[in-house]
Amino acid sequence: KEIHKASIESELRPHGTPALCIAAEGFGDMPIKYWTEDTWPEGAKKIGAPNYTEVLSAKPYPCLYCPIGCHRNIEIQSPKKYKLKGIGPEYETLGMLGTNLLIDDVKAISIANDLCNRLGMDTISAGACIGLAMECYEKGIITKRDTAGMELKWGDADVLIELVKQIGNRVGFASIFSEGTVQAAKKLGKNALELVVEVKGLDFPAHDARACWGLVPTYATGTRGACHIRGVEEDVEMSGFYMPEIGVSEEHAKFFNPEGKAHLAVKMQDYCALINSLVLCVFMPDGGGLSFTSILNIFNSITGWDWDIQEAMTCGERIFTLQRLINQRDGYAKKDDKLPPKMHVPAKKGFRAGKIPPVNDLLNEYYELRGWDKEGHPTKEKLEKLNLVML
Template sequence: MSGYHGRILDLNLSSGEMKEEKPEPTMLRHYIGGSGLGARLLMDNTDGDTDPLGPGNILIFATGPLTGSRVPTSGRHAVLGKSPLTGVWGESDVGGNWGTALKKAGYDALIIRGRAPHPVYIHLDEEGARIENADHLWGQDTFATEVLLKQEKGEGIEAACIGPAGEQQVLLASIMHDGRHSRAAGRTGLGAVMGSKNLKALSAEGQRSTPLAHPGELKKNLGEKVRGIRENLVFLSDYGTTGGIISLEETGDLPIKNWLQGKWPQVEALSGEKMAETMLKKKFFCGACPIGCGREIEYRSEKFGPIMGAGPEYETVSTLGSYCLVDDLEAVAAANELCNRYGMDTISTGAAVAFAIEAFQEGLIGVEETGGLHLDWGAGEAVVEMVRQIGEKKGLGALLGRGVRAAAAEIGPRAEEMALHVKGLELPAHDPRAFNSVGLSYATSNRGACHLAGMTHALEGSIPLPQLGYPEIPDRFGTGGKGQLVARMQDLMGLFDSLKLCKFLLFAGIEVGDSLNWCNLVTGWDLDQKEFLKAGERMFNLKRMYNVGCGISRKDDLLPPRVLTHPRGTGGAAHNLPRLGEMLREYYEYRGWDEMGLPTREKLEELELEYPWEQ
């Protein structure tokens, strides 16, 4: 079984029972690993009635067949569960080194069910898994938790943990990896699921190598590819993910002032170049990555004291910066560090703060709700304080920590216009008005508004993908053909998430051919492009079926009114609005779904998926 160890550990925290399952070869070929394998496991173990924060929900950590190999960027894993933030499909794919450690401990995936009677952590190594007491870790932030775990288990372990936000089941809570380097399984509130299980952390270590079907051929292939990746992604390596923020502002992609503004000249103050000049200590790499887009920062701020750890990524400088009109990189970095220490998704947290600022400015909330805090646009210190309130589940922060959908419902009808989300998940920092396909991708992504499920801003922005059928960059303001484009990209990105490849590889020209080739060289399979892409389609449809079981249909495949009806007004996408209805119709047709957005029996049978309803 090349590419896998053939071991899935199923661990019940209520009873302490553990059992190992050997995945069927057909299942692996159908679902690959990571996101796809996790999809199958989540579908088989939970449903629409499962309480996301109850012991019946499961938390899955899944590696891919490439994890633990030397395939570039493959040091990744997926975390899955039913989301307490959205009530539907929950998934977050993460880099760092923990996934590699899990694989080296000898496991392909881990299923955690039940609820421990007191705080625990799980240690995994080649001898097996052990549940350990974590009373002494409970209450510690994520940086300290990693330090304490390494003191206890040795410097060789890799740690995944929650911070105080996850412990208190803040619905924006993430699962953090790699200590101060803060690689986050950020989205959909899976940190709260971990907290609901009284599971503080997982440590993993081992030396088991991933079995490779064709090691010699793979080695030969990788030498050339890695060189090409380094050469093409030199800018990302030099300046990190925020290096291109001025270009995103120029094209009208950067959301500004809670999506109300078209241009923002102050953007350079948040750029990767600025970070490099002021606070960069060194760059860092995820497992098997030749790029190194991570920024380790160290800075002493007069306003915020010492700032350290992973510097803010593009999404973070947007949500905590431009969404709030904060052009103070120190404030953004300080708020980012708080998110990392509390263990919170910086996208949803920043979006929630921007929502609160607008609600404050419009008089929907006042200083009584904010604890005396004046939430003004551009007020960096207020943003940092509001992040603290969310992390500590205090004051207005307790409400914002339930996400903008819930917060708007509580504050009142006028607030709903300010709450930008899809299916309860806050919008990330790519504007559907700048790239029409992004709007369709947000509307149809299984976890809610997600820029990574389709990654179509890459294709419409600058990267042709000839092997997927796009030798030219499509017109970003066009509507025709976008249904097919988004569906194809979602299927391919699902495969990346299952093999465990970083999507930045697209920018180096790595797409269908290379990912399929690596899959076959590692597993020994003989998948052709058709079967490979069909696996991606199968995973996407399986996740959709999970959501259908949660009540999702066409009525939920929407965009917030602000990006559908309110043009940016100025800048590189001043007048464009995505025509969602037209794109959605084409998308359903291409997917083989009915008008309500439900996969048809014929489509499910074609994909060898079960059809749950009899006529």
């Protein structure tokens, strides 16, 4: 009943995740020109809903029995080269293959999305690779001699589609990107590596940590890097997704205020570790209106256990800490808990103009709240508390 009631009111039902584009761009959260520009409202309006829904004749495509139905089925009749009937791009794809590349043709983005799906490529990383290629071309690190004459111009939808094909099929100039942005940048040399927007080798999703400061510690300490489903602080800060039962409320959601952001990151990482482990769609609580208490009631009914909120959150913390220990075993350390250079550059205009998060302060506070030492290692006391001491 909770999900059904909230889903009727949710924008996810009529428009899916493309409903986020206009608001996210307004908050300075959406990637523009591979994280080097600050605003592009016209572009976000063209590729996001409601224009998306109209231009692509988009309809809900729900997972089995889901009343929210966030995915989209789309149909494009013209132009002929973009004829398509199938799955439409999600918000992350619109961000990374759209505004990130200054492309505002939602039909072309849909074709690139379809190609990525068929070629088995993540659209976030595909968009990051093409953004890096376009920036390197603009800066002269890649030239027409490298690309067999192709101009890698921002906003060129034909280039987007051609590069997706080359990367996915490992043919032509762009096959250099088939191992991802970091490996490509190493091969390209010069200062290409400084242009890459990643943490621990994982490209940023379409959410800017300079807009939503809770993402700073989340991305930096993410055990698989800058992941958009292992924190979702942006929804707390931009959309008012609060969970008072676990200590996530309005006071942690104030833009450009570092107070409470390390706390927010800790709570949301533990929460996501738990939710992902339950194999529960993040939109059930976040947009779908299912409270944490209800999730726990369902969990206890299925298992026959009697967990309270603290036990559930400790389970999330244990999962996250175990991942941290595995990373440490594999050589990851404090040196890897960092954000790329572009995240230290303030915006010149728009909602986050002149604002920059205090990355080191947030990380130090985060380590302390986690019960880690100054080098980011979980302390013996913390491991004992989590029953992980044998590791």
